[in-house]
Amino acid sequence: MSGPVSVSIGRDGPALEWPAARRAEVEQALARYPVRRSAILPVLWIAQREWGWLSPEAMALAAHTVGLPEPEVFGIATFYTMFNLKPVGRHHLQVCRTLSCSLMGADRLFRHLEQKLGVGHGETTPDGRFTLRRVECLAACGGGPCMQVGLDYHENLDEAKVDALLEKLP
Amino acid sequence: MRGPLLFSDIDTPGLTGIETYRKGGGYQTAAAVVGTRPPDEVIEIVKASGLRGRGGAGFPAGLKWSFVPKKTPKPKYLVCNADESEPGTFKDRELMEKNPHLLIEGMILTAWAIQANTGYIYLRGEFDYIQHILDRALAEARAAGFLGASVGGRGFTLEIHTHLGAGAYICGEETALLSSLEGYRGQPRLKPPFPAVEGLYACPTVVNNVETLMNVPHIVKNGAQWFRQWGTERSPGTKILSVSGPVKRPGNYEVPMGLPLSTLLNEHCGGMRDGMKVKAVIPGGSSVPLLPASMLGTGLDFESMVAAGTLLGSGGVIVIDEQTCIVDALWNITRFYEHESCGKCTPCREGTYWMSEVFARLERGEGRTSDIDLLYDVSDNILGKSFCALGDAAAMPVMGAIKHFRDEFEFHVRERRCMANRRAPGLTERQTEAVPA
Numbered sequence A: 001m002s003g004p005v006s007v008s009i010g011r012d013g014p015a016l017e018w019p020a021a022r023r024a025e026v027e028q029a030l031a032r033y034p035v036r037r038s039a040i041l042p043v044l045w046i047a048q049r050e051w052g053w054l055s056p057e058a059m060a061l062a063a064h065t066v067g068l069p070e071p072e073v074f075g076i077a078t079f080y081t082m083f084n085l086k087p088v089g090r091h092h093l094q095v096c097r098t099l100s101c102s103l104m105g106a107d108r109l110f111r112h113l114e115q116k117l118g119v120g121h122g123e124t125t126p127d128g129r130f131t132l133r134r135v136e137c138l139a140a141c142g143g144g145p146c147m148q149v150g151l152d153y154h155e156n157l158d159e160a161k162v163d164a165l166l167e168k169l170p
Numbered sequence B: 001m002r003g004p005l006l007f008s009d010i011d012t013p014g015l016t017g018i019e020t021y022r023k024g025g026g027y028q029t030a031a032a033v034v035g036t037r038p039p040d041e042v043i044e045i046v047k048a049s050g051l052r053g054r055g056g057a058g059f060p061a062g063l064k065w066s067f068v069p070k071k072t073p074k075p076k077y078l079v080c081n082a083d084e085s086e087p088g089t090f091k092d093r094e095l096m097e098k099n100p101h102l103l104i105e106g107m108i109l110t111a112w113a114i115q116a117n118t119g120y121i122y123l124r125g126e127f128d129y130i131q132h133i134l135d136r137a138l139a140e141a142r143a144a145g146f147l148g149a150s151v152g153g154r155g156f157t158l159e160i161h162t163h164l165g166a167g168a169y170i171c172g173e174e175t176a177l178l179s180s181l182e183g184y185r186g187q188p189r190l191k192p193p194f195p196a197v198e199g200l201y202a203c204p205t206v207v208n209n210v211e212t213l214m215n216v217p218h219i220v221k222n223g224a225q226w227f228r229q230w231g232t233e234r235s236p237g238t239k240i241l242s243v244s245g246p247v248k249r250p251g252n253y254e255v256p257m258g259l260p261l262s263t264l265l266n267e268h269c270g271g272m273r274d275g276m277k278v279k280a281v282i283p284g285g286s287s288v289p290l291l292p293a294s295m296l297g298t299g300l301d302f303e304s305m306v307a308a309g310t311l312l313g314s315g316g317v318i319v320i321d322e323q324t325c326i327v328d329a330l331w332n333i334t335r336f337y338e339h340e341s342c343g344k345c346t347p348c349r350e351g352t353y354w355m356s357e358v359f360a361r362l363e364r365g366e367g368r369t370s371d372i373d374l375l376y377d378v379s380d381n382i383l384g385k386s387f388c389a390l391g392d393a394a395a396m397p398v399m400g401a402i403k404h405f406r407d408e409f410e411f412h413v414r415e416r417r418c419m420a421n422r423r424a425p426g427l428t429e430r431q432t433e434a435v436p437a
Helices: A020-031 A036-051 A056-066 A072-078 A099-103 A106-117 A157-169 B018-023 B026-034 B039-049 B062-065 B091-098 B100-113 B123-145 B172-181 B208-224 B261-267 B302-305 B326-340 B346-362 B369-382 B390-413
Strands: A091-096 A130-135 A148-150 A153-156 B078-083 B120-122 B159-164 B206-208 B240-244 B251-256 B278-282 B316-319
Touching: A020 A056, A036 A056, A036 A072, A036 B159, A036 B172, A036 B369, A056 A072, A091 A106, A091 B278, A099 A106, A099 B316, A106 A130, A106 A157, A130 B326, A153 B091, A153 B123, A157 B091, A157 B278, B018 B100, B018 B251, B026 B208, B026 B326, B039 B062, B039 B208, B062 B120, B078 B100, B078 B208, B091 B100, B091 B123, B091 B206, B091 B208, B091 B240, B100 B120, B100 B123, B100 B206, B100 B208, B120 B123, B120 B172, B123 B326, B240 B261, B251 B261, B251 B302, B261 B278, B278 B390, B316 B326, B326 B346, B326 B390, B346 B369, B346 B390, B369 B390
Parallel strands: A091 A130, B078 B120, B078 B206, B120 B159, B240 B316
Antiparallel strands: A091 A148, A148 A153, B240 B251, B278 B316
C-alpha cells in the first residue's frame, strides 16, 4: 500500500510504474520462464503486494510488463479469486465455507463475524480495518473452521478465539 | 513415527533445513543416480513398484513417465501439482511445510528419469508461506550443488522454480494448471494430446502430485519390492489420508493402502466426538460419492473403493455425522462446484448452476417431488459430458447421495425441512461479487 506512485498522462505507457524496490522482483519473475506471459500471475501478485489491490492502472502496468493486451490481463485477474479488484481493509478475513469447515461450525463463525463487524460478505468496515469474505476450501480441513487473515492461516477457530484474534490485530 | 514411509521422519525438528535432511540420508539417492544410472532404469523401478498418482486419478506414475518421447528436439518439463484444491485434502500442505527437500529430491530423480531440465512447482495461491519454505529449500539445494548447471557435478542441468496460483480449484486439473502456468486463464485443454507429449509450452511434460513425487526417492533407494510390502497388489504403498469432520483427532494419517476405513476412523482418529455417530463418509475428497456408515469396512485402496461405488481420489476423508442433513451437505458441495466451474463448457457451467438452484428450492422448503429426479437427471447430463473432470466431480456426489439417502431428499420435499440438522442454517448465499466496471 506504500511506495512512490508516479502518474503519467498519455497513451504511450501505463499510468503507474514499478517502485524501484520492486523492480528486481519483477525481473526475477520474468526470468523464471521461457515465455514472458507466464510471469503474469507473479507480476500481478507483486502489484497486489505493493498496492493492496489491482486497480485498472496496476493491471495496465502488469500487462505492459509482460507484453499482453490490457483486456486480456483483466480477463486473467478476474478469473482468479485471490486478486482484489477493489481495495480491501487492513485485514482481509477470509472464512472458509466449504463442507469440512461448515460441519465444524464455519456458518456460525461467519454469522458471528458479520454481527461483530457489522459488515457482510465482500464488505469493509467503515474504519477500513477489516474486509470480511467467505472463501472456498483453503486446504486446512482438519483444522476447521479455519480462516485466512491476509495470507496467514488460523485454524480450529470458534467465536472466542476469533474475538481474541481480532483484538490483537492493529 | 507417524507413518511407515513419508511420515516416518516428518516431525523431525529442523527437517526443512538441508543439513538435517542430509543427516537422515537425504540427497544420497539423487547423488547416486543422477548422471550414473540410466534414466530408463529409474522409470523401470518406479513402474515395477506400481506407484500410482496420489493426486486423485491414480494413474501409474512410471507409465506416465514412459510416454515422454525420448528423442525430441523440444525441451521437456516436470511440473509438480501442489495446487491441493480438492475439498477435504490437506496432506500436501503438511508434506511441503515439513519436508520440502524430499519433494525436491523426488523432482530431481523424476527429472533425470524423463530428462527434463526445468521443473515448476505449482502452488495454490493460499500457500504463499509454503512458497517461502520451498524457495529457501531450493536455494539450499542449489548451493549444495543438487540443482543448477551440473547436478551433483555430473553434467545434468536442472532448475526448479515455484509458481504461485491465485485462487482457482480448476487449476488442480493438470491441463488447466498448465494453461495457468503459461499465463492464461486456468481453463482445461482437450486431451489428447496428453501433457507427456504436448504439455507446457507444447513440450513434453510430466505433471505429478506432491505425494507421488515424494515417494520416488524411497522407491529408487529401496527398490520396487520393498515398496510393495505395503498396500495391495494393484494399489501398492501407503496413502496419506486427510481426515476432517467431527472425529476426535482429525489430521493427516499415513496408512498402508487397503486399510479399512473403519480402522482409520476408529483407531487412528479415535472415533467420533462424544455423543456423535457417523452417518456417511466422503472417502476421497468432495468429488467422490459418499459411503453410508454401513459401508465403512471398505478398504482404502483404489480397487476396493471402486467396487463400493466411489473413489479413493485424493484421500480427503470427510466424516459426516448423524445430525447433519445430507441434502444440506450436498448443497454445500454443489455450490462449491458452481462457484469453481471455469465456465468453459456448457454442461458443467449451466448444470452446476441449475443443481444449486434446485438445492436452494429444497432448502427453502419449496421442493417438489420431481426435484429429486431432476437433480439426478441434471447430474446424469453432466457426467461424462463435460469438458474436464470438474463436471464429473460435481455430478457424482449428488448421484451417490440420492442413491444412498433418497429418504432424506424425500423428507425434505414432504416435510419442508431437514431430517436432521445440528448446524446453523446453511451458508447459502451465492458468493459471486460484481466485477467493478
